[in-house]
Amino acid sequence: xxxxxxxLLRPCKKxxxxxxxxxxxxxTLKEKLQLQAHKAICGTCNAYEKQSKLLDALIGKWFAxxxxxxxxxxxxDKKNKIIEAIKKI
Amino acid sequence: MDLIKEDSxxxxxxxxxxxxxxxxxxxxxxxxxxxxxxxxVQDTFMxxxxxIDSFQGKSQPKTWLxxxxxxxxxxxxxxxxxxxxxxxxxxxNSGYELSDGLFNTYGCWKTNDINAAWDQDQExxxxxxxxxxxxxxxxxxxxxxxxxxxxxxxxxxxxxxxCQELEITASNYWQIVHRSKLLLKKCxxxxxx
Numbered sequence: 001x002x003x004x005x006x007x008l009l010r011p012c013k014k015x016x017x018x019x020x021x022x023x024x025x026x027x028t029l030k031e032k033l034q035l036q037a038h039k040a041i042c043g044t045c046n047a048y049e050k051q052s053k054l055l056d057a058l059i060g061k062w063f064a065x066x067x068x069x070x071x072x073x074x075x076x077d078k079k080n081k082i083i084e085a086i087k088k089i
Numbered sequence: 090m091d092l093i094k095e096d097s098x099x100x101x102x103x104x105x106x107x108x109x110x111x112x113x114x115x116x117x118x119x120x121x122x123x124x125x126x127x128x129x130v131q132d133t134f135m136x137x138x139x140x141i142d143s144f145q146g147k148s149q150p151k152t153w154l155x156x157x158x159x160x161x162x163x164x165x166x167x168x169x170x171x172x173x174x175x176x177x178x179x180x181x182n183s184g185y186e187l188s189d190g191l192f193n194t195y196g197c198w199k200t201n202d203i204n205a206a207w208d209q210d211q212e213x214x215x216x217x218x219x220x221x222x223x224x225x226x227x228x229x230x231x232x233x234x235x236x237x238x239x240x241x242x243x244x245x246x247x248x249x250x251x252c253q254e255l256e257i258t259a260s261n262y263w264q265i266v267h268r269s270k271l272l273l274k275k276c277x278x279x280x281x282x
């Protein structure tokens with residue numbers, strides 16, 4: 001029984017890995033059981049799973065804002081500076 | 090002779106207006122730094138001016154400019170690998186250390202308190218003040234990690250392509266995203282009070 005418990009109950013650090021891993025690749029049966037067993041008794045890791053999902057949304061949102069701001073266009077100022085620099089050569 | 094030079098200048102000016110946005114967004118994707126990308130675009134146009142004689146209209150101006158830019162990007166990474174390599178891996182190492190630091194030696198959370206910041210989930214998505222904190226926290230990530238976290242939002246890139254460009258393995262990839270999330274969690278909990 002102890003052996004089963006030791007296999008099933010992994011520390012929080014390992015559990016958070018599984019929480020994030022499952023978003024990229026399907027977990028093995030063993031990993032799924034480990035995740036379920038741990039989540040049944042650990043509020044902090046349950047909360048982490050929610051936070052991790054929220055973080056995905058936050059990163060996506062940040063990226064959309066950031067890319068609008070930084071990625072698609074070069075600032076007009078900078079364009080003018082380049083043109084000025086060419087004229088000076 | 091000066092007349093030709095003036096001609097080249099006006100052609101270059103036209104190209105800046107026409108192509109600099111596309112060149113810039115590519116450079117930004119490659120370096121994930123606004124400043125570096127801006128400099129590389131400027132360098133590209135400077136180099137284009139100096140060797141405009143070698144551009145004989147055999148290819149499209151855009152293609153030609155992109156080939157110059159790609160060389161500039163390679164030079165940038167070469168230079169950085171030579172001068173800054175230690176610095177760079179240290180940042181990644183400290184990323185691992187910092188995220189390890191959320192747990193004690195038994196792998197348990199150091200604090201079991203659930204930060205109240207996470208209760209306002211919908212609000213966090215809409216709050217402009219929060220956006221700037223998010224930006225700070227994203228900038229704190231090791232550069233490669235930041236790229237890994239955001240690259241899935243760049244068009245429809247498959248994991249494999251992302252990994253190839255970042256020179257990481259697939260299992261390393263989700264680990265990096267996982268570590269980045271732990272760091273973001275820590276950073277947001279510290280800064281969003």
